[in-house]
Amino acid sequence: xxxYLEQSMxxxxxxxxxxxxxxxxNIIQKKELSDLLGLSITTITTNTRQLxxxxxIEEIGIAESTGGRKxxxxxxxxDAMVSFGVDISPQTVTVIMTxxxxxxxxxxxxxxxxxxxxxxLKEVQRIxxxxxxxxxxxxxxxxxxxxxxxxxxxxxxxxxxxxxxxYVINYDFNDFETSINLKVYLENEAxxxxxxxxTLGAAVNIDDAVYxxxxxxxxxxIIANHKVTKGSFNKAxxxxxxxxxxxxxxxxxxxxxxxxxxxxxxxxxKHYTSLSGDVxxxxxxxxxxxxxxxxxAKLTLSRYLDNLLIGIENIMLGLDSEMIxxxxxxxxxxxxxxxxxxxxxEKNHLNILSRDNKLVFSKMAPQSxxxxxxxxxxxEMFGY
Numbered sequence: 001x002x003x004y005l006e007q008s009m010x011x012x013x014x015x016x017x018x019x020x021x022x023x024x025x026n027i028i029q030k031k032e033l034s035d036l037l038g039l040s041i042t043t044i045t046t047n048t049r050q051l052x053x054x055x056x057i058e059e060i061g062i063a064e065s066t067g068g069r070k071x072x073x074x075x076x077x078x079d080a081m082v083s084f085g086v087d088i089s090p091q092t093v094t095v096i097m098t099x100x101x102x103x104x105x106x107x108x109x110x111x112x113x114x115x116x117x118x119x120x121l122k123e124v125q126r127i128x129x130x131x132x133x134x135x136x137x138x139x140x141x142x143x144x145x146x147x148x149x150x151x152x153x154x155x156x157x158x159x160x161x162x163x164x165x166x167y168v169i170n171y172d173f174n175d176f177e178t179s180i181n182l183k184v185y186l187e188n189e190a191x192x193x194x195x196x197x198x199t200l201g202a203a204v205n206i207d208d209a210v211y212x213x214x215x216x217x218x219x220x221x222i223i224a225n226h227k228v229t230k231g232s233f234n235k236a237x238x239x240x241x242x243x244x245x246x247x248x249x250x251x252x253x254x255x256x257x258x259x260x261x262x263x264x265x266x267x268x269x270k271h272y273t274s275l276s277g278d279v280x281x282x283x284x285x286x287x288x289x290x291x292x293x294x295x296x297a298k299l300t301l302s303r304y305l306d307n308l309l310i311g312i313e314n315i316m317l318g319l320d321s322e323m324i325x326x327x328x329x330x331x332x333x334x335x336x337x338x339x340x341x342x343x344x345x346e347k348n349h350l351n352i353l354s355r356d357n358k359l360v361f362s363k364m365a366p367q368s369x370x371x372x373x374x375x376x377x378x379x380e381m382f383g384y
Contacts, residue, residue: 014039016383018047022057022076023101023382029071048074055080056100076101082137084145084182085374086124087189090165090216093120094370097131100143102200102375106131117160117168125180144183144377147173148192148369150217152235155186161234164252165217185376189213189369190237193327193362194221194228196372199384201325201364208321210237211362212312213369214328217252218260220315240264244310262307265330272300287333305341312359327362335361 017037022028028036030044037044051057052074060075078101087094090112097106108127112120128145132138151163160171177184187195194211197203203211203223211221218240222229230236240260241253251258261267265283272286273279275296280286289297312324326334334341338361362368378384 013383014043015047015050016381018044019051019056020382020384022051022074023078025076026078026101027060027073027075029073031071078103081141081143082132082135083143083374083377084128084131085148085370085372085376086145087148087370087373088117088120088124088166089150089189093124094367095124095127095131096367096370096374097128097135098371098374100378100381102371102378105135117166117171121176121179125176128180128182139181142182143381144185145180146185146187146192146373146376148189148373149186150189150215150219152238153186153188153191154234158184158186160186164254183377185373187373187376188219188221188230188234188237189215190219190221191228191230192221192372192376193364193368194223194325194372195375195384196364196368197325197327197362198223198226198228199375200371201368202360202362203323203325206323208319209323209325210315210319210321211325211327211368212239212315214264214308214326214330216264216266218263218311222319223321239311239315242311242314244307244314259307259311263304263311265328267307268300268304268330271303272297275300283329283333323358323360325360325362327365327368329366331361331365335363335365 018033021033021036030041030048033039033044034041048057052059056077057074058077059072061073062070078099081100082105083098083100085096085098092109092111094107094109096104098104110123132142149160149163150165151168152161153159154161158173158177160168160173162169173184173186190211190213193213194203194209197209197211203209206223207226209223211223213219213221220237220239222237241251241255241258243255243257244259245257245262247257249261250256251261268286269280286297290301315321315324364371375384
C-alpha cells in the first residue's frame with residue numbers, strides 16, 4: 001500500500017512538473033523536457049500522451065533532426081481552461097478570468113457600497129457566469145475560483161473566521177460553492193498576495209520574505225523556505241495589529257495603538273485631513289498634492305513613512321527576512337518616489353534596516369491579491 005501511494009505521489013509530481021515546464025517554456029520538445037526535469041523519455045512520453053488527450057498541450061510541428069527520427073514539437077494549450085480570481089475588499093471587488101498561463105482574459109470591478117457579503121457573492125457569481133458565456137467557456141472548462149479575503153481564513157473548512165473591515169465573523173462559503181457550481185478556494189488577502197509574488201513576482205527567487213499589504217488596513221504574508229506560511233491557527237502575519245503607540249485611538253479590531261491605524265491608506269487620509277481640514281479619500285489626490293509641493297502633504301507623508309517604517313523595523317528585527325515587499329495601491333506611488341523614500345530611509349532608519357535586507361515595492365500592485373487568488377485553483381495542477 002505504501003509503495004502504491006508513493007508511486008502515485010511521484011506520478012502526480014512528475015505530471016505537475018511537466019505541466020509547469022510547459023507553462024514556463026510554452027514550446028518544447030520531449031528531449032528538452034527530459035534534460036530540464038531529469039526525467040526519463042518514457043515518463044515524458046507517457047505524460048505528454050495524456051496531456052495531448054486532455055487537450056492541455058498540442059503538437060505544432062516537427063523540428064529538424066540532429067540524427068535519427070525528427071522530434072515532435074509541443075505547445076502549451078494555455079487557453080484550454082480558465083481560472084477565476086476575486087479580490088474582496090471593504091470598498092471594491094475585482095473579478096478576473098485568466099487562462100492557464102495567468103494571462104487576464106477579462107476583468108470587472110464594482111464598488112461595494114456597504115453591501116452584505118451574501119449580496120457581494122451573488123454579484124460575483126453573475127459576473128463569473130457572464131464572463132464564461134461571453135468567452136465561450138463552460139464550467140467544465142474552469143479549474144475553479146479563488147477568493148482573496150481581508151481577514152482570518154480557514155481554507156479547509158471554507159470559513160472566513162473574522163474580517164473586522166467587512167464586519168463578518170465565521171462566514172461559511174460552502175453554500176456559495178454549491179450555488180456557483182465551481183471549486184472554491186479561500187485565502188487571506190496578504191497571504192494570497194505573497195503567493196502571487198512568490199509565483200510570478202518579486203519573490204520568485206527568494207526563500208524568505210514578508211509581503212506587506214497596505215489597503216484600508218495592513219496585513220502581512222510571510223514567505224519562509226519558499227512557501228507561504230500561515231501558522232498553527234492561520235493567523236501568522238497579523239502584524240497590522242501589533243501595538244506601536246499608546247495613543248487613545250481605536251482600531252477596527254477593538255484594540256488601541258495598532259500599526260494599521262497609522263500605516264493604512266485611511267491613516268494617510270485622516271492625518272492630512274487633520275492638518276489641512278480638507279477631506280480626501282483617494283491616493284491619486286493626495287500624491288498630486290505632494291507632487292505639487294503642498295507642505296502639509298509633504299509633512300503628512302514624512303510622518304506616514306515614519307509610522308510605516310516603525311512596523312517594518314519590527315518585522316525585520318523579528319524575522320530577518322531577505323526581502324520586505326510593500327504592496328497595495330500605495331506601492332505604485334511610493335515606487336515612483338523611491339529615491340526620496342531611500343533617502344528618508346537612510347537618514348532616519350538605516351541603523352535598524354540592514355543593507356542585507358531588501359525593501360522593495362511590488363511591481364504587481366495593486367493587482368497582487370486578485371492575481372494571487374486566480375492562482376489558487378492552479379496550485380494542484382502545477383504543483384505550486
